[in-house]
Amino acid sequence: MKIPVIRTVKELRATTAEWRKDGLSVAVVPTMGALHEGHLSLVRAARERADRVIVTLFINPKQFNSTDDLAAYPRKEEEDAAKLAPLGAHILFAPNADEMYPEGFATTVSVGGVSEGLCGAFRPGHFDGVATVVTKLFLQTGADLAFFGEKDFQQLHVVRRLARDLDIPVEIVACPTIREEDGLAMSSRNGRLSAAERKAAPRIAQILFETAAQITAGSSVEKALADANNALLAAGCQQVEYLELRADDDLAPLAEATRPARLLVAAWLGGTRLIDNVEVAPVQDAAGALGEKERSGTLRAVA
Numbered sequence: 001m002k003i004p005v006i007r008t009v010k011e012l013r014a015t016t017a018e019w020r021k022d023g024l025s026v027a028v029v030p031t032m033g034a035l036h037e038g039h040l041s042l043v044r045a046a047r048e049r050a051d052r053v054i055v056t057l058f059i060n061p062k063q064f065n066s067t068d069d070l071a072a073y074p075r076k077e078e079e080d081a082a083k084l085a086p087l088g089a090h091i092l093f094a095p096n097a098d099e100m101y102p103e104g105f106a107t108t109v110s111v112g113g114v115s116e117g118l119c120g121a122f123r124p125g126h127f128d129g130v131a132t133v134v135t136k137l138f139l140q141t142g143a144d145l146a147f148f149g150e151k152d153f154q155q156l157h158v159v160r161r162l163a164r165d166l167d168i169p170v171e172i173v174a175c176p177t178i179r180e181e182d183g184l185a186m187s188s189r190n191g192r193l194s195a196a197e198r199k200a201a202p203r204i205a206q207i208l209f210e211t212a213a214q215i216t217a218g219s220s221v222e223k224a225l226a227d228a229n230n231a232l233l234a235a236g237c238q239q240v241e242y243l244e245l246r247a248d249d250d251l252a253p254l255a256e257a258t259r260p261a262r263l264l265v266a267a268w269l270g271g272t273r274l275i276d277n278v279e280v281a282p283v284q285d286a287a288g289a290l291g292e293k294e295r296s297g298t299l300r301a302v303a
């Protein structure tokens with residue numbers, strides 16, 4: 001059993017037009033390949049919600065802000081195709097760079113607000129590259145549903161924003177982060193870690209979970225973040241690019257966990273940049289305050 005591979009937008013459109021004629025719903029799962037269980041969980045979720053699933057494989061040069069990172073990015077199309085067939089994905093759309101960005105290509109989709117700060121501050125141009133390619137994939141596939149991982153939490157917000165702002169009729173579905181048994185968030189870049197770095201890497205997730213629990217238990221956010229920063233350095237990270245508490249629904253910076261939040265990190269382990277994030281439940285008191293606000297909101301709405 002082999003998954004059909006499509007290389008051109010024309011052929012992709014011919015296929016989706018047939019599906020549409022039959023009234024079938026379509027999901028897209030955008031990836032850069034080197035598929036692991038994180039990606040496969042998105043494909044399974046897509047299969048549950050849609051009649052037809054398109055997985056895309058495109059190592060998008062526009063979203064890399066380092067040529068070394070782009071050159072070192074793993075390329076494993078045959079293995080990827082073999083992993084997708086048994087899951088029942090219907091098509092692998094794997095265009096080359098000329099198909100995506102033909103001679104004269106001059107358009108950039110740039111999302112403000114949610115793309116600023118966090119990874120946006122350290123990877124100039126990255127989210128423009130992501131937004132541009134994702135917009136193209138939405139328009140090329142005409143998908144009703146698109147599946148993204150919470151692992152790339154800021155990216156998820158950027159994609160939601162662009163779909164809303166550009167009136168693209170696609171439902172963005174968020175899927176939880178899949179982790180190795182020791183807690184390390186799965187990533188195509190984990191393969192670059194040396195044995196010693198790989199051993200240290202799960203500490204990043206452990207520190208995030210411990211810090212999230214402390215914040216929910218009422219610790220000062222400032223102190224919890226400072227302690228976590230030190231713990232990351234002690235665990236072997238050379239640099240912590242950011243470690244921040246942000247609101248879950250709009251990524252607003254939070255000094256206190258007064259509403260559902262995320263703790264997000266980017267840190268370097270040797271020559272590899274790793275990102276991760278975990279949910280932070282509001283502190284008990286804050287949850288009470290939130291309930292109060294919601295109650296008065298409901299009363300206002302009723303009045």
Ligand code: AMP
Nearest residue numbers: 031032033038148149151152177178186
């Ligand atoms: P990438 O190939 O890294 O561009 O990722 C493609 C999609 O897979 C994105 O929506 C990612 O958020 C998602 N993804 C990557 N790693 C994981 C993971 N460990 N768990 C869940 N989703 C993931």
